Amino acid sequence: MDTMRDRFAPVVSGMLDEDPRVAVVLAEIGRDGFMEATRRHPDRVINVGIREQLLIGAGAGLALAGMRPVVHTFASFLVERPFEQVKLDLGHQDVGAVLVSAAASYDWPAGGFTHMAPGDVAVLDTLDGWTVHVPGHPDEAETLLRHAVGAGEGKDDKVYVRLSAQSNEQARAVDGQRFLTVREGRRGVVVAVGPMLDAVLAATEGLDVTVLYASTVRPFDSAALRRATDSADTDVVLVEPFLAGTSTAAANDALLHVPHRVLGLGVGRRELRRYGQLGEHVAAHGLDAASLRERITGFLR
């Protein structure tokens, strides 16, 4: 199976052909995938070199000039390094862009912590008005990319699409907005975010819990969580492929009207200082099916 990142350049290259407003801005990373698109659209595939502040600023300028910029590099360099540009050049200027990251929390464990960004969504969460897509499968990534680039009447929405090497076996019918109900039960609600779904389904096999699937986490689908807790218990477990607790506040806000408990599972804050393979990092953060089952059953009453 190809990865979400494999899907990115072909899908966006197609959008460059279809929509003259679309422009791609790169900072070296990912440029090989756009070689053919660069030949066809030399003015709309822009590689600024290894300059991430300029990457975001140029994206904002393109938006101010009426274009729909798709801005791409690894999550560390897209969200964390030029964070003030994300905050001011897009948010404060009141213009939109589609930020598409790769490498996620630890897609390249041998590359070490410099290329890991488990905090990207939490950092972005300090800003207002961002839509955050966390696809769990390459097909979902394609759907959500199309949704993001074409979003809104004026196409000026601020959207973050987090592509990962982690993936579920099968794609779900995502719509860029709502959580999906994958399983129904009575003893609590487990929200699986993006590529965590397969592990969550394995971990909750035979448990009497509702499983919601979230491939779009901002805005947080509060209505879906409230509906789920109406029929199941108000114990909620969030399982996220990024920093543990990233969506805990959103879940708490959704359940303000009822007594409830929320357990936020995800990547630990402490730097692991390990290389190795993706699966080894998943296990180290307690996000494999066996660890999840233990932590979920330990939490539910």
Next chain:
Amino acid sequence: MTTTYGFTELPELMGLMTGAEKHGPAATSTLDVLWVLYDRVLRVEPGRSEDPERDRFLLSKGHGPMAYYAVLAAKGFLPVEWLPGFGSYDSPLGHHPDRVLVPGAEIGSGSLGHGLPIAVGTALGLRAQGRVDPAVWVLIGDAELDEGSNHEAIAYAGPAGLDRLHTVVIDNSSASHALPGGIAARFEVAGWSAETVDGRDHEALHAAFTAPHPGRPRVVVARVEPKNA
């Protein structure tokens, strides 16, 4: 809305904001450059803020924006009546400008080092749409040039041949560590067309602003009296 104000009335307009007709260097260092641009160079006017063919002026140096507001008021972009409210809760005019609140302001600024990268993107966007006429101007300060984001933009814009991009650097010697070889040289090695002029000489500024620079972005370094003199 009156548009009968000239350059000699600008101190009076600035006095409406500060309560005095004497102003700090941060406010007046840009005054002549702004006036020459808005009076004789930029193809902008009130009511054309959505016209895609307009020139773009991006005030990156958002500190001390009184001269900017005075020029915008003199040219009819915003009512003179707004000026006395400068910085108050109900005023759209802050100590740093906000594009969402100030008619005619292309960007909100205050945090240094953002305007030039955004201007690069604007020039790229206009080029991608086949709009070859609009010029993009960005005004920065010499100390603002310390920000690395500007150097990313300078290094990129030259080789990219963004010939509709123009930068004005107001040099009031406020950088703690001056650029070795001078400001213009930093742009020239990156492939820009560069000229340094007296930032108080309107004819010299106009000539420098309108000089041809085929295939290259253009920087005009406008020297004014040192900030701490």
